[in-house]
Amino acid sequence: xxxxxxxxxxxxxxxxxxxxxxxxxxxxxxxxxxxxxxxxxxxxxxxxxxxxxxxxxxxxxxxxxxxxxxxxxxxxxxxxxxxxxxxxxxxxxxxxxxxxxxxxxxxxxxxxxxxxxxxxxxxxxxxxxxxxxxxxxxxxxxxxxxxxxxxxxxxxxxxxxxxxxxxxx
Amino acid sequence: xxxxxxxxxxxxxxxxxxxxxxxxxxxxxxxxxxxxxxxxxxxxxxxxxxxxxxxxxxxxxxxxxxxxxxxxxxxxxxxxxxxxxxxxxxxxxxxxxxxxxxxxxxxxxxxxxxxxxxxxxxxxxxxxxxxxxxxxxxxxxxxxxxxxxxxxxxxxxxxxxxxxxxxxxxxxxxxxxxxxxxxxxxxxxxxxxxxxxxxxxxxxxxxxxxxxxxxxxxxxxxxxxxxxxxxxxx
Numbered sequence: 001x002x003x004x005x006x007x008x009x010x011x012x013x014x015x016x017x018x019x020x021x022x023x024x025x026x027x028x029x030x031x032x033x034x035x036x037x038x039x040x041x042x043x044x045x046x047x048x049x050x051x052x053x054x055x056x057x058x059x060x061x062x063x064x065x066x067x068x069x070x071x072x073x074x075x076x077x078x079x080x081x082x083x084x085x086x087x088x089x090x091x092x093x094x095x096x097x098x099x100x101x102x103x104x105x106x107x108x109x110x111x112x113x114x115x116x117x118x119x120x121x122x123x124x125x126x127x128x129x130x131x132x133x134x135x136x137x138x139x140x141x142x143x144x145x146x147x148x149x150x151x152x153x154x155x156x157x158x159x160x161x162x163x164x165x166x167x168x169x
Numbered sequence: 170x171x172x173x174x175x176x177x178x179x180x181x182x183x184x185x186x187x188x189x190x191x192x193x194x195x196x197x198x199x200x201x202x203x204x205x206x207x208x209x210x211x212x213x214x215x216x217x218x219x220x221x222x223x224x225x226x227x228x229x230x231x232x233x234x235x236x237x238x239x240x241x242x243x244x245x246x247x248x249x250x251x252x253x254x255x256x257x258x259x260x261x262x263x264x265x266x267x268x269x270x271x272x273x274x275x276x277x278x279x280x281x282x283x284x285x286x287x288x289x290x291x292x293x294x295x296x297x298x299x300x301x302x303x304x305x306x307x308x309x310x311x312x313x314x315x316x317x318x319x320x321x322x323x324x325x326x327x328x329x330x331x332x333x334x335x336x337x338x339x340x341x342x343x344x345x346x347x348x349x350x351x352x353x354x355x356x357x358x359x360x361x362x363x364x365x366x367x368x369x370x371x372x373x374x375x376x377x378x379x380x381x382x383x384x385x386x387x388x389x390x391x392x393x394x395x396x397x398x399x400x401x402x403x
Binding site for chain 2: 062108109110112114116117120121163164165166168169
């Protein structure tokens with residue numbers, strides 16, 4: 001009787017573990033982000049480009065903006081590297097298509113965030129929130145998440161508004 | 170810190186509903202269906218309440234535009250169990266949709282019926298989607314919403330004046346309803362500034378507050394000729 005009980009508990013535990021692993025693999029696959037081009041932030045920053053060179057609306061709009069193919073082509077029309085990924089840009093340009101960059105940061109609908117307010121008005125550096133993205137040689141494979149705690153910690157430190165409706169719309 | 174307030178001159182209001190349309194467009198308020206309207210589920214952050222008096226052949230019809238009155242002592246915030254509605258330092262009564270659990274205590278507590286519950290998820294025609302205001306969220310099913318005095322406009326105004334390196338003036342921040350009113354019956358400004366137009370208007374003998382005896386101290390002040398005061402207090 002006692003042995004049977006242990007066997008059942010064991011079976012339940014194994015089934016639970018299997019279900020958990022299966023769920024995790026499933027979830028991680030569904031959240032995985034694959035960019036159309038393996039963009040190297042580090043190389044661009046080392047080459048002397050500023051963040052606003054590609055994210056052109058960062059200083060005057062709520063969203064920072066992702067570069068259009070034509071903007072990439074201003075530098076990459078002729079080959080500047082030996083990386084085969086670079087050819088992909090020209091292929092998109094030949095087809096007159098925009099590069100389908102995938103979003104890595106998505107704010108919830110109830111939050112309003114303005115890049116202009118933070119970058120132009122308050123003169124915050126991009127690394128204050130985006131940390132080491134400029135030093136990464138691979139695009140992020142998972143969505144980047146921001147917590148309200150990190151926003152609040154900075155708002156309290158900088159004596160910015162911590163009123164709920166200042167950010168929640 | 171400014172204390173934002175509104176003055177509505179009822180003697181000028183023609184009941185044209187332009188403020189209602191402006192508000193609905195500005196704040197992504199979904200269109201109501203006849204079925205929803207029949208059940209009293211139409212959302213209208215500012216509502217023109219008609220007041221009928223007299224009988225044929227001399228009927229009288231008066232209009233009372235009613236936004237959220239942004240009370241200084243709001244009964245709605247006292248009953249909210251989750252701090253989803255609160256009075257902010259500038260005196261505006263905020264509504265945080267992501268915190269709201271939809272208990273509707275605040276809807277019941279508001280003596281001015283200025284709070285609305287989302288009985289269904291909002292929908293718009295595909296053609297209308299590009300017209301939605303990105304500065305205002307689309308409220309999900311199951312939360313309470315209300316007029317915010319177009320708070321997002323205040324945020325933008327603050328950003329603008331900071332960039333220009335000057336102080337915020339009354340004309341920098343105006344809600345959509347006040348901006349639209351074709352009769353010029355609505356005024357908006359800082360009630361703490363003794364020189365502002367709204368403060369001057371509140372000193373008028375025509376000024377009164379809605380259901381003043383409740384002690385809610387609303388920051389929407391109405392103006393009308395003396396003989397009409399009593400009718401609005403009923």
